[in-house]
Amino acid sequence: AQTVTQSQPEMSVQEAETVTLSCTYDTSESNYYLFWYKQPPSRQMILVIRQEAYKQQNATENRFSVNFQKAAKSFSLKISDSQLGDTAMYFCAFRRSYNTDKLIFGTGTRLQVFP
Amino acid sequence: DAGVTQSPTHLIKTRGQQVTLRCSPKSGHDTVSWYQQALGQGPQFIFQYYEEEERQRGNFPDRFSGHQFPNYSSELNVNALLLGDSALYLCASSLGRVREAFFGQGTRLTVV
Numbered sequence: 001a002q003t004v005t006q007s008q009p010e011m012s013v014q015e016a017e018t019v020t021l022s023c024t025y026d027t028s029e030s031n032y033y034l035f036w037y038k039q040p041p042s043r044q045m046i047l048v049i050r051q052e053a054y055k056q057q058n059a060t061e062n063r064f065s066v067n068f069q070k071a072a073k074s075f076s077l078k079i080s081d082s083q084l085g086d087t088a089m090y091f092c093a094f095r096r097s098y099n100t101d102k103l104i105f106g107t108g109t110r111l112q113v114f115p
Numbered sequence: 116d117a118g119v120t121q122s123p124t125h126l127i128k129t130r131g132q133q134v135t136l137r138c139s140p141k142s143g144h145d146t147v148s149w150y151q152q153a154l155g156q157g158p159q160f161i162f163q164y165y166e167e168e169e170r171q172r173g174n175f176p177d178r179f180s181g182h183q184f185p186n187y188s189s190e191l192n193v194n195a196l197l198l199g200d201s202a203l204y205l206c207a208s209s210l211g212r213v214r215e216a217f218f219g220q221g222t223r224l225t226v227v
């Protein structure tokens with residue numbers, strides 16, 4: 001069975017600074033997807049970034065980038081130039097690459113961005 | 116283009132009652148998944164519907180059931196409600212090879 005672990009319940013960062021959120025996972029699969037979702041107080045899960053396991057290049061979306069270490073089963077999220085609007089819960093999620101849409105989530109990291 | 120919409124947004128029920136939650140997927144999406152998110156936890160997969168059939172199920176009892184209609188909208192039914200069923204229920208729809216999930220804003224269910 002796959003598991004996702006987020007070991008940082010809470011993080012804080014000052015506006016304009018950089019913060020890294022950690023995520024590790026366990027799976028015997030060789031092909032899969034990894035995701036970071038943001039959940040603001042509005043409750044809606046918003047996809048931040050996606051990584052396909054067969055791609056060696058780390059995904060980047062504007063101020064968001066990941067450090068994907070497949071051998072170590074690590075998938076961290078780096079937020080550069082943090083903004084007040086980045087304040088939210090962040091969830092790391094795993095999905096097998098075939099025959100399923102099922103997402104397996106970690107327990108989340110609450111990020112607070114201070115002015 | 117409307118995203119995933121869920122109704123109602125909030126609901127209070129008494130133990131032992133039954134509840135129905137509704138979800139309309141993003142336009143063009145054919146698959147709907149339901150998740151339960153307890154307070155302070157990550158979402159847990161309940162089940163997924165495709166072509167009006169339950170395709171995959173998580174570790175939830177039979178009190179949790181669902182349905183998908185020909186227009187791809189979906190319902191989640193929970194019978195014999197327990198206090199522990201209090202949670203945010205999220206619906207997600209998906210389509211395509213990557214099958215990226217788009218989530219609704221959820222229904223907050225409180226069982227008293």
